[in-house]
Amino acid sequence: MRKTILTIAGSDSSGGAGIQADLKSIAANGGYGASVITAITAQNTREVIAAEMVGAALLQAQLRAVFEDLDIAAVKTGMLGNREVVEIVANELQLRRVPALVVDPVMISKSGHVLLAADAVASLRSRLFPLASLVTPNVEEASALSGIAIETIEDATRAGRNIIEDGAAAALVKGGHLRSNPATDVLVTKEGVRTFVGEWIETPHTHGTGCTYSAAIATHLGAGLPLEEAIMNAKRFLTEAIRAGVAVGRGRGPTDPFFFLPGKDRA
Numbered sequence: 068m069r070k071t072i073l074t075i076a077g078s079d080s081s082g083g084a085g086i087q088a089d090l091k092s093i094a095a096n097g098g099y100g101a102s103v104i105t106a107i108t109a110q111n112t113r114e115v116i117a118a119e120m121v122g123a124a125l126l127q128a129q130l131r132a133v134f135e136d137l138d139i140a141a142v143k144t145g146m147l148g149n150r151e152v153v154e155i156v157a158n159e160l161q162l163r164r165v166p167a168l169v170v171d172p173v174m175i176s177k178s179g180h181v182l183l184a185a186d187a188v189a190s191l192r193s194r195l196f197p198l199a200s201l202v203t204p205n206v207e208e209a210s211a212l213s214g215i216a217i218e219t220i221e222d223a224t225r226a227g228r229n230i231i232e233d234g235a236a237a238a239l240v241k242g243g244h245l246r247s248n249p250a251t252d253v254l255v256t257k258e259g260v261r262t263f264v265g266e267w268i269e270t271p272h273t274h275g276t277g278c279t280y281s282a283a284i285a286t287h288l289g290a291g292l293p294l295e296e297a298i299m300n301a302k303r304f305l306t307e308a309i310r311a312g313v314a315v316g317r318g319r320g321p322t323d324p325f326f327f328l329p330g331k332d333r334a
Contacts, residue, residue, distance in 0.1 A: 070289040071137050072098040073165075074282060075130075075156055076145030076173070077106035077118065077182070083313075083321025084110075084275035085145060092282035095324040096304060098289060100282075101137055103129040105156075106148050112274060112316030118182070120148045123155060130159045141167035141289030143281050144195065150187040157194035167288035170199040170235070171281035174208050188212070197234030200288060203281045204230070209240045219247045220262060227255030237294060239284075243276065254298060261295060263302050272312025272320035279322050280305045 072093045079085035086102050093100035105126060109116040121129075133139070142165045147153050160168060172191060174183040183191070192212065196202060204226075210217045213229035223245060227238040242251040242265075250265035283304050287297035304324075311326035 069097065069099050070140035070286070071101055072282070072286050072289045073101045073103065073133060073137075073139045073142045074145065074285075075103045075105060075142065075147075076171075076278070077108050077148065078104050079275070080107075080109055081111045081274075081316065081321075083112065083315075084278045088275035088278040088321065088324070089143065089145065089282040091324040092279045092304075092308075093286050095308075095327075096283045096286040096301070098140075098286040101133050101139070103133060105152050106146055108146075111318065112320055113318030115182075118148070120152060123151060126152060126155055127159070130156070134159070134163050139163070139165055141165065141169070141285045143169040143171060143285035145171050145278055145281070146173040146182050147187065147191070148182065149184045150190045153187050153190040153194060157190070157198065160195075160198050167200045167285065168198050169281050169285040169288065170195055170202045171277055172202060172204050172208050172212065173277070174211060192233045196230070199235040200237065201284065201294065202230055202235045202238045203241060203277070203284070204238070205241045205243060205277055206245055209238075217245070220245070220251065220253055223253040224255060224260050227253055227260070231255055231257065239298060241277065241280065243273070252298070252302065254295070256294075263298060265302055265306055268306070268309050270309060270312050272314060272322065273309060274319045274321040276305065276309060276322055279308055279324055 074089035090100040209226040213226035223240040230238040250267040283301035308322040311323040
């Protein structure tokens with residue numbers, strides 16, 4: 068039976084990241100995607116032009132509407148934007164006790180636009196991390212959360228340990244920008260450390276990779292897979308989605324979660 072996976076994140080008007088990327092990734096990995104939109108962004112493949120947060124009342128109404136009707140197998144969070152949103156989402160998730168929660172701590176866009184207010188970081192760590200099955204920061208986010216400059220697998224391991232000290236069950240430091248071992252992700256749990264080595268693909272079209280990856284992991288967790296297997300499946304999927312990146316727009320194009328569909332022109 069197809070499982071319902073909920074994404075709580077911002078909307079990307081270019082369709083490459085955020086809610087749009089999450090829903091594509093969930094569907095491509097066999098789940099049914101539901102969504103709660105935290106913010107509306109005006110962005111394209113080159114930049115985030117503007118962003119406006121959804122009001123508290125509407126955010127809460129979206130959360131209630133979804134949870135009161137749908138059987139949610141897993142949740143992933145993306146752009147939360149500010150402290151009020153983090154608190155509202157954390158309160159709801161604590162109340163609902165979802166089976167699996169993947170927290171993608173979206174802090175800054177690839178074009179450099181700040182997507183999480185400074186005063187929200189403490190709330191993210193104290194309220195949401197303790198509920199998380201997995202936190203999935205990239206190198207820059209893991210460095211900001213841990214205070215550790217990350218260049219090596221050892222650095223990523225120390226940062227991951229710092230993050231799980233906030234209560235998360237596990238941290239996956241994504242290595243797309245890891246200088247010593249690009250495309251190698253580092254999973255840190257209380258039981259130990261495991262690395263996931265991937266293929267480095269030279270391409271400019273990486274918009275939405277973090278969203279696509281975390282949504283895929285959440286979908287596999289929702290289907291009942293163990294954490295490491297969920298990550299392995301999602302990483303294989305992401306690699307092919309990056310390989311098939313779409314040259315749309317004049318900037319950094321998105322990954323293609325539907326790379327496997329027949330009859331697609333790859334030229």
